[in-house]
Amino acid sequence: MAGLVTVFGSGVMTNSVPETENNDVLFIIGSNTKENHPIVALRMLKAVKKGAKLIVADPRRVPLVKHAHLWLKQRHGTDVALLNSMMHVMIKEGLVNKNFIEERTEGFEKAAAAVEEYTPEVGEKITGVPKEKIIEAARIYAAGKNAAIYYTMGITQHSHGTDNVYSLANLVLMAGNLGRESVGLNPLRGQNNVQGASDMACAPNVFPGYQKVIDKEVRAKFETEWKVNLSDKIGMTAIDMMYAADAGKLKALYIMGENPVMSDADQKHTIHALKSLEFLVVQDIFMTKTAELADVVLPAACFAEKDGTFTNTDRRVQRVRKAVNPPGDARDDSWIIMELSRAMGYEMNYGSMSEVFDEVGRLWKNVAGINYRRIEERGIQWPCPTTDHPGTPYMFKGTFPIGKAKFSAIKFNPSLELPDEEYPFTLSTGRQLLQYHTGTMTRRVKAIDKAAPEAYVEINPADAGRMSIDNGAMVRVTSRRGSIMLKAKVTNVPDIGVVFIPFHYSEAAANVLTNPVYDPICKIPELKVCAVKLEKIQEDQNHAA
Template structure:
């Protein structure tokens, strides 16, 4: 997030796109409701009737995969109606005129045709967002999990630049991060192209800094993204994999493909708190500790570093992950000497100035938001105050491209995946929490009543959902939460693992993010088999 969770309640306009906040980030949704109680307007763009729609001034029920058309049309209207922030554009951006020309075609009429949203609503949304200088955008995987994900994000950014809704309190571009420490894992450098603090591995000066700090020659070749590793394993280029706290067999697109790739590895090590589907394929499984059994820090969605504290002893011989890594490293000839997580955190701070001012001692008094370069720095509530670090930023022209898969005669429905309120990800934790499992323990597919009637499917009937990759069986839940022609399946259930259906070849070219939000499928009654 460029801005802060605390600022949400003072937003004037909240434009929420591709985020089922009430279920995926329930407490952030509470902050949004607080803003609404204080008079804010909520606009939601989502193909599904997500629960927050009930509180929205306006709901744009777009077709999946039409984010660029929707966002560009809004920009077109904001431009045409003179709601732009000229001073901001002149002072802080470049490329405005070229970009402007790219919007000519996105009239409200064209927007309606492309997105399925009535043009009047598109115009109203543009006016509400464009008229406010305290408007914030919130998005999650509904924007990013597309083959056009990077372009979608650029289109989001263009809207903020056009209205100057960034670099001040109560505005901003705010992706809501989905996991407790996904921000921290990125910040700490668990990405194939950057060291901690987003410092690129292929810049020699950076490489030399880290070689000195770690006293070891380092590679300048950017590595493989998670979604590329399976393919490389199948080709035989990757022989061994060390997985700590992930379950890619359920998490990656196209389960069959992932399983084959992992089976082809010469050596697979999985370190986790449970024997996951990935762990079952491993040669070695290492018992790890969960959040309640260790000290450390997490970084949340608004860049807030917060202290995690040990509350209970781990079961059996389970060990803290850092101790396991350090020991393995030693045995591979690279000594790692640490007495505590605090020492590791201090080392990270020395290598990335944004964390340098944060100490465990300071965190005792509450979380601190990076950047926090010095011990006396209070932390940063919102980014880009007084300008962008690299000077002016550029508008990026983005054009529509169709999704990789489209509904056709054989696979007439579009599948989106996501979370529900009760379960979390692939369920290794929540499915072992008894009350949650007893309340929300069955896999289901949301199907629109008209589609259900057409296919003669009744409520709670078991159906088979099939894509070009495979098929799963689960219960039909007939509901108007989904659009006609679309179905939704939550990702949590191993017995009906939705990634059996998804496409490992539909990736965003830059981010390598899979197109989980659009897969062509068909739904059949099991009774028909006879």
């Protein structure tokens, strides 16, 4: 988040979920909140019932649109142009928070110069959103006393995802919507402990607490605690590893609680990369599509079979308690890691998970005040630097840890694979309400799978009519990387020329189709935009298949 990225990373909510109910403006962009974060969406709807204005910016007619004061239906991948045009209006009409900008930020002039060319007319041409709606959105957001922004992977899963986030940071800084209750820039995390995994350094460039491995003083602190010498080299991201494996530069891979065969772009490439390894270890609770390729599978315990903590989307550290014993030979992730470490010559001597968390507190000041006793009944939100500190519902009150927050000068860059004559449709992928992520757990629940049993492709009625595709008919969807067959769902949710496929279903995996290009900074693949073509499958072809 512009200058905020250097403090806590790109995915930290500045405010808390309960504050949502007191927003007077909610700007939701790139987030199908009602299906993917339904509990948060309930709080959003409570705010709307209190009179809050809801702006939804999404290429699809997602469920929250029917509650929205304003729907900005931008073309896929044009978020920067939309946001720059809104900021252009705010600057031209004197709607920016001058006091906040002068006192708490730097670099505004460069950001303002970058958005100068993005008039509402230019914004309309690029995004397809009428200029009147761009102007109205800018005015509504700027006028809100408690205006908050919420986003998810519709913003980040692009080849320019970092630019998208920087643009949102620019917008929130121009309005001065940070450091107060019920405002902020709030990325909603997609899984239950993604925030905790990020906090604990599941990234190749940081130690726990987002402390950089290249920082000598930071490294020395961890070396003293762990009694080892630590490398100052930044490691590979997950996507870098796949390319390295494919090129024969990576010999072995240890995958824990992840199913990249289903979740990574371009499934064919992912499978080839994993098969190119000399040795693959997968640690998981079920035999996933990725685990089927492994040389060794380590059976892990699920959440109800172990002790520890989860950190939720708004930084709240909460206890997880063992309720039942794991089946068969399954073991806690922590036990497996400690045994592997011991076998490799490094003893990890922890008597309990509370000792591990106490160590984290010694090494990262933002959780130094949290311990298992304090979160026995209720979680605490970090930063919490001391044991008498109550935790921090909203961040950046009065100051930023880096001094002044930094604006960024961002220009619009289109997605890297757009529709053409051969592949005339734009494909976007994502989740639906009833299935979860790669389906590893939910597709084993009979009631859930009965309600959402099969893959589908959403097609606009105009496109379906033109191609004589009936609702429920089988179609073939093909990209430059492969093709899948699945049922058509004729609906007004996608726009004309756009199709949508949920990625939960292995028998018609959306990521057979997706483009493996990725953002050069954060290395997230462009899962939200690629070019495809549709073909109606005739009855005789269907039987043959």
